[in-house]
Amino acid sequence: MRLLPLGIKGLPTGKSLLKRLGRSVLNWLVPPSCISCGEDIASQGGILCGACFAGLRFVHAPFCDACALPITYDDVAERGYLCLECEFHPPLWHRGRAAFLYEGQARRLIMGLKYGDRTEHAAILARFMAQAGQDILKPDALLVPVPVHRWRLWQRGYNQAALMAKILSRNTGVACCLDGLYRRSRTAALAGLSRQGRRKQVAGTIDIQPRHGDTLRGKSVILVDDILTTGATAEACAKALLENGCVSVDILVGARVTLS
Numbered sequence: 001m002r003l004l005p006l007g008i009k010g011l012p013t014g015k016s017l018l019k020r021l022g023r024s025v026l027n028w029l030v031p032p033s034c035i036s037c038g039e040d041i042a043s044q045g046g047i048l049c050g051a052c053f054a055g056l057r058f059v060h061a062p063f064c065d066a067c068a069l070p071i072t073y074d075d076v077a078e079r080g081y082l083c084l085e086c087e088f089h090p091p092l093w094h095r096g097r098a099a100f101l102y103e104g105q106a107r108r109l110i111m112g113l114k115y116g117d118r119t120e121h122a123a124i125l126a127r128f129m130a131q132a133g134q135d136i137l138k139p140d141a142l143l144v145p146v147p148v149h150r151w152r153l154w155q156r157g158y159n160q161a162a163l164m165a166k167i168l169s170r171n172t173g174v175a176c177c178l179d180g181l182y183r184r185s186r187t188a189a190l191a192g193l194s195r196q197g198r199r200k201q202v203a204g205t206i207d208i209q210p211r212h213g214d215t216l217r218g219k220s221v222i223l224v225d226d227i228l229t230t231g232a233t234a235e236a237c238a239k240a241l242l243e244n245g246c247v248s249v250d251i252l253v254g255a256r257v258t259l260s
């Protein structure tokens with residue numbers, strides 16, 4: 001029998017030992033399963049099974065600094081870290097980061113979160129968003145989710161962007177203002193509209209909550225949303241924030257939709 005001296009760094013303390021014991025009892029009662037497909041992952045660890053993890057398409061460098069769209073190194077040599085669209089029509093916000101491309105497994109996670117009551121998906125998305133947004137998640141920034149209309153909130157029961165912002169805030173220590181923005185009116189579905197059409201549809205429908213005016217003033221805001229498509233909604237949010245005294249707006253999303 002090996003005798004282990006007490007008080008050495010790295011050895012389990014009473015508390016961590018209890019925690020570990022608790023976890024193994026819990027694993028025995030409810031074996032850990034993949035958060036997406038439910039497959040037993042007791043032997044693999046993590047929160048996604050191997051197949052679901054392999055189905056995630058991460059946004060890798062090089063990507064557009066403003067909208068997170070993947071670009072090539074030839075593009076970078078030509079015009080720096082900006083896609084064509086952002087070079088010719090710079091968005092109102094500054095930097096954009098996305099964890100995934102909106103396809104395969106990331107699309108399934110987001111669809112489940114938005115339309116299938118799978119609120120637990122917010123945690124896994126937020127975990128990877130924290131990685132993707134490392135360089136913009138400064139301690140003095142303020143996370144603000146893209147708002148949903150109160151009708152949608154009533155239907156769905158939650159705002160998926162607010163869930164993500166809350167978890168991001170908890171994991172990174174960056175403060176959040178969950179209802180800093182609100183939708184004045186319901187926006188008709190944007191699918192199928194051009195970028196200009198979407199902008200027109202959303203313009204002026206989002207504003208800051210007057211009671212949070214002081215909280216937002218002078219802040220560098222990181223707008224949080226599940227996906228970034230043409231950026232029409234993010235533009236409307238950025239406009240409201242910048243007109244009300246925020247010094248800058250960056251965006252951080254779960255997935256970037258590539259329209260091709």
Ligand SMILES: [Zn+2]
Nearest residue numbers: 034037049052
């Ligand atoms: Zn799975």
Ligand SMILES: [Zn+2]
Nearest residue numbers: 064067083086
């Ligand atoms: Zn871009």
